[in-house]
Amino acid sequence: MELLKERIRRDGKIKAGNVLKVDSFLNHQMDTDLFQEIGKEFKRRFADAEINKILTIEASGIGIACVVAQQFHVPVVFAKKNQTKNIAGDVYTSKVESYTHGRTYDIIVAKEFLGAGDKVLLIDDFLANGKALEGLAALVQASGAELVGAGIVIEKGFQVGGDAIRASGIRLESLAIVDSMDEESGTITFRDDEA
Ligand code: 5GP
Numbered sequence: 676m677e678l679l680k681e682r683i684r685r686d687g688k689i690k691a692g693n694v695l696k697v698d699s700f701l702n703h704q705m706d707t708d709l710f711q712e713i714g715k716e717f718k719r720r721f722a723d724a725e726i727n728k729i730l731t732i733e734a735s736g737i738g739i740a741c742v743v744a745q746q747f748h749v750p751v752v753f754a755k756k757n758q759t760k761n762i763a764g765d766v767y768t769s770k771v772e773s774y775t776h777g778r779t780y781d782i783i784v785a786k787e788f789l790g791a792g793d794k795v796l797l798i799d800d801f802l803a804n805g806k807a808l809e810g811l812a813a814l815v816q817a818s819g820a821e822l823v824g825a826g827i828v829i830e831k832g833f834q835v836g837g838d839a840i841r842a843s844g845i846r847l848e849s850l851a852i853v854d855s856m857d858e859e860s861g862t863i864t865f866r867d868d869e870a
Contacts (some may be wrong), residue, residue: 676716676850680865682709683829685864687857693803693831694775695863701800701828702735707742713850714742717826719799720848721747724823726796728752730789730815732771732782732807739828740798747796752789754782754811767817771810774803784814792819802827802849805836812845829853832866 688696700706726747731740732754757780758864759766765786772779789795797811808825815822824846830837832852840847852866 676713678709678712679851682706683853684863687806687856689858689861689863693834693856695801695829695831695853697829701739705738705844710738711740713739713828714746716850717743717796717848718746721796721826724796724846725794726823728789728793728795728820729798730784730795730811731798732756732811735801736799736867739800743796743798743826747819752784754784754814757781757783767814769810769813769817772804772806774806782810782814784818786818789814789818789820789869793818794823795820795825797825798824798827800828802830802836802840802847803834805839808836808840808845812836812843824848826850845851 682700690696700709727749729740729744729749729751731737733756737753744751767786768781768783770779771782795815797808799807799853800806812822827849830849830852832854833860853863854866855864
């Protein structure tokens with residue numbers, strides 16, 4: 676998605692540990708015009724798919740998931756990062772190892788909002804090592820719902836997540852795949868770039 680790549684080139688900041696900061700338009704301040712275009716692009720890429728629910732993970736996936744959901748006219752469910760020790764009630768749970776925070780946490784979804792008969796599209800902002808998507812896919816599987824695919828705004832193609840997710844048979848659409856980023860020069864290359 677050229678508009679997105681241009682924006683990443685212009686406003687993305689490369690941080691230590693291969694972290695790409697996009698706080699000015701995606702992760703903190705959110706550019707809602709860009710979000711609309713992102714929503715339309717996911718709709719175009721999954722136009723052939725039957726989807727009745729979008730599943731994402733709090734917090735940064737929620738905004739994106741909502742604009743995608745508006746295109747499909749379906750609800751969004753976001754997995755909650757569980758803070759408390761005792762998981763209350765009827766929930767599905769799985770574990771996610773956080774790339775940016777360096778710890779493992781439980782994610783939960785109430786059984787009443789996900790189950791057999793649902794056709795689910797996963798949406799998230801970033802794909803790095805694939806742990807967040809794997810955790811969400813595990814929730815879908817536990818619920819008996821059907822996993823239709825996964826949509827990612829920015830995939831870091833030099834980390835293992837994309838290959839692992841594709842190898843597992845999940846249909847993955849990433850709007851921008853970063854192939855390399857150089858902290859010193861600030862140069863970012865994308866997978867579709869010529870030369
Ligand atoms: P994964 O589970 O694929 O290793 O990491 C995905 C999650 O970590 C995303 O939900 C995202 O919040 C966060 N993340 C991973 N890498 C980056 C990055 O380079 N920049 C930002 N802003 N978030 C990242």
